[in-house]
Amino acid sequence: MAAAAPSPAATTGPHPKDHGSVYLNWSYNRDWYTRSNIRFRNDKSDDYDFTxxxxxxxxxxxxxDFWKLSNLTVPQYDLTVGYMFHDxxxxxxEVSWNHLKYVVDDYQTMRVAGEIRGFRFDRDTLVTPNFVHLQHTNGNNYLMVNLVKRWQLAAGRHVVLSAVGKVxxxxxxxxxxxSIFTSHAEGPFHYEGWVAGTSGGLRLEFYRYFFLNTDFQGAFANYTNSYxxxxxxxxxxHHFGSAQLIYGFGFNVPI
Known part of the structure; x- marks a missing residue:
């Protein structure tokens, strides 16, 4: 009697000889931020402390022009390298580098309170770039180590749809x-704080080696050391919450 043909799920699941798989993912993102209280202080070369x-x-x-090789890293992008255990x-x-961009709105009116060179104040203020301008645009970078959990939702002969959660x-x-009082500064790259987050999304795999993905990440970012x-x-x-919509593609390398 001829052996029964394998089910579609059997042809798309982990191969019996696989010990796991390495994957590389490249994505772009859109971001949204909660409001935050931002404190500015200097008691070394100036005298101010206000919020x-x-x-x-x-x-x-x-x-x-993001499709040009020279412009790949200009937009808000995500680069991820991970390992699935196939257990x-x-x-x-996985280790992910999330390049977000954060720009405080210029010309917004908000409460500003504190002290500048001996003058104390607490009032609603129209904040212009000649007073203060602040942006983390090169960027608001999250370097994260994530635990990944995958749930297979559907499988065909060469296609697998999975839900993926991360924390x-x-x-x-x-x-x-x-800039502050027109004194301008840029960079350098350095440790500016920490971030924690979680995400959920979908991954559509083709022929075991390629996939498309989308994720929605919520994170808490705490800036403790910005210049x-x-x-x-x-x-x-300052600290704030961020929401990040991620969409991209990747490659699997079975081991």
Whole structure:
């Protein structure tokens, strides 16, 4: 009697000789941020300590001509390297570099309170770039180590649809562009704080080696060490929530 043909799921699941798979994922993102209280202080080369309350910020997609090789890293992008264990729990681990961009809205009116060179104040203020401008656009970078869980939803002979959940955290290696009282500063890349987050999304795999993905990530970012002022002796501290919609493609390498 002839052996029964394997089911479609059997042809798309982990190969019996596979010990796992490495994957590489390249994506782009859109971002949204909660309002935040932003504190500015300098007691070394100047004398100020004041706070913006409920400051609004937006992202900066920069997607024009993103398809050119020279422009691949100009937009808000995500680069991820991971390993799926192919165990019974379908778990994995990954390292991700999420390049978001965060720009505090110029010309917004908000409560500003504190002290500047001996003058104390607490009032609603129209904040212009000649007063303060702040953006983490090169960027608001999340370097995260994530635990990954996968659930297979449907499988065909050469296509698998899965749900993927992640949770993790890590440092923010960011690059801040800012000015205060027209004193301008850019960078450098350095440790500016930490981030923790979780995400959920879908992955559509083709022929075991290629996949498309989409994720929605929620994160908490805490900036504890951002520089401001040309001499980089001023400090900025704030924290906020971020929502990130991620879409991209990747490659699997079975081991």
């Amino acid at each position: 913006f309350y409920d400051a609004k910020a937006h992202d900066h997609p920069s997607m024009s 019974k729990h379908d778990l994995g681990i 993790g955290g890590g440092p923010m290696i960011s690059y801040t562009i800012s 401001i002022g040309a001499d980089r002796l001023g400090r900025v501290t």
